[in-house]
Amino acid sequence: MINQEFFHRRNVTLVTLISAYFIIQITINSFIEGIASIFPPAFLFAGFYLIVILLLHKKVNPKLTMYVLVSFMYIYFYVLLTDSPYLVNYLFMWLALPLSAIYQNIRVVLVAGVASILLTVYSYIYLHQEIFPNVGKEDFVYLILFGIFITSFLVLFIQKVRQANGKLQEIAYRDPLTGAANRLLLKEKFNQLKDENASSIAMLFIDLNGFKSVNDTYGHEVGDRLLEMVVARIDGVLRGTDLLCRLGGDEFVILLSNVNRPVPEAIATRIHHALEEPMEIDEQLVHVTASIGGSFTTEVMQADLETMIREADKAMYQAKGK
Numbered sequence: 001m002i003n004q005e006f007f008h009r010r011n012v013t014l015v016t017l018i019s020a021y022f023i024i025q026i027t028i029n030s031f032i033e034g035i036a037s038i039f040p041p042a043f044l045f046a047g048f049y050l051i052v053i054l055l056l057h058k059k060v061n062p063k064l065t066m067y068v069l070v071s072f073m074y075i076y077f078y079v080l081l082t083d084s085p086y087l088v089n090y091l092f093m094w095l096a097l098p099l100s101a102i103y104q105n106i107r108v109v110l111v112a113g114v115a116s117i118l119l120t121v122y123s124y125i126y127l128h129q130e131i132f133p134n135v136g137k138e139d140f141v142y143l144i145l146f147g148i149f150i151t152s153f154l155v156l157f158i159q160k161v162r163q164a165n166g167k168l169q170e171i172a173y174r175d176p177l178t179g180a181a182n183r184l185l186l187k188e189k190f191n192q193l194k195d196e197n198a199s200s201i202a203m204l205f206i207d208l209n210g211f212k213s214v215n216d217t218y219g220h221e222v223g224d225r226l227l228e229m230v231v232a233r234i235d236g237v238l239r240g241t242d243l244l245c246r247l248g249g250d251e252f253v254i255l256l257s258n259v260n261r262p263v264p265e266a267i268a269t270r271i272h273h274a275l276e277e278p279m280e281i282d283e284q285l286v287h288v289t290a291s292i293g294g295s296f297t298t299e300v301m302q303a304d305l306e307t308m309i310r311e312a313d314k315a316m317y318q319a320k321g322k
Contacts, residue, residue: 004195007062010103014069015052017099021092029084041080048072070100070108074115081123085130090123094150101154104161113151117144177224178231180252181245189243189255190305198257201303202264202296205312206234206271207320208250209289222281226288229279237270253309261296268292291320 022045026038052072055065077093093116100112120143123131132140173185181189193201208230215223227250234244234252243255256264271290278285293315295308 004059004062004192007066007103008056008059011052011056011062011065011069014099014102015049015056018073019049021095025092037084041076041083044079045076048076066103066105066108067111070096070112070115073099074112074119078119078122081119081127081131085123085127087131090120090131093119097147097150098154101158104158104165106155106158109151109154109158113147113154116151117147120144120147175246178227178246180231180235181243183245183247186243186245186253186255187305190303193255193257194300194303198300200257200259200296200298201300201308202256202259202294203308203312204254204256204264204268204271204292204294205309205316206252206254207291207316209291209320211250211288214286214288218281218284218286222284222286225281226279226286229281230275230288233274234271237267237274242267247309253312264294264296268294291316293317293319 026042029037052065052069055068073096074093077089077096080089081093097109097112097116100108124135124140124143128135135143173182173188174180175182190201211223211226214226227246231244231246231252234254238244238254239256241257245253245255247253254267256267271292275288275290278287280286293312295311295315297303297308
């Protein structure tokens with residue numbers, strides 16, 4: 001589940017790696033050529049570094065910060081190659097391409113791939129004698145093909161990683177019986193809404209009435225199939241942004257966001273209507289109803305998941321009593 005916090009952590013990691021590279025670079029250059037050799041690129045790096053640190057500290061749109069960071073890398077390498085056109089600096093430039101893959105974002109890798117190839121063309125045309133004194137036009141083609149190959153490989157690698165992560169997330173975040181979200185996904189989604197500063201959060205707590213008697217009368221296999229059908233019907237009346245989670249047994253919660261107070265009540269009514277029609281399982285008509293309670297807050301930053309679940313649970317028991 002790739003969210004804003006994921007990109008923020010990757011931004012911090014990339015800044016740390018770049019900082020380590022820069023410290024190593026200026027240490028070696030200062031030792032070999034003297035302290036004056038690290039300027040003016042060092043001034044540019046310091047300016048970029050302060051801007052990125054400010055963006056990270058303020059957590060300004062981590063995705064935007066990601067593109068800014070990758071762009072800064074290539075601007076810095078352009079200035080570095082122009083000021084110090086050495087083969088070693090050109091080779092280090094290619095490290096920016098695999099580093100950009102830590103985001104698992106195909107667009108970023110494509111941007112980095114194109115930037116690497118453009119810097120290669122620039123270096124070959126304008127810095128040929130310094131960096132490629134023995135490279136002819138026929139060999140230059142292989143440098144371009146190398147960039148295309150590395151970029152294509154990283155794109156394919158990211159696609160495979162995403163597929164694997166998708167399967168793992170399906171196992172980690174979903175109830176294996178019904179396919180509804182589990183508590184782990186509920187917690188992550190709740191925290192994500194807080195990070196995004198949602199205008200409101202609502203929780204509906206659902207307890208099925210008569211489910212135990214279905215298990216006792218028809219057996220657990222019918223009970224399991226009933227739960228699957230109940231989840232399908234509830235999902236059918238929810239919005240795309242709503243999250244249905246199975247807490248265990250026949251208890252469910254629904255996480256709603258950016259809604260007014262009447263919306264949870266309207267959704268609860270739709271759920272009642274969705275469960276009115278009996279469900280046919282193995283030629284048996286099975287009927288269950290639901291008791292639903294809710295909690296609601298606009299104080300999103302102070303909201304606590306377990307507290308909202310308890311409040312919705314309490315409201316559900318009051319509804320069941322009625």
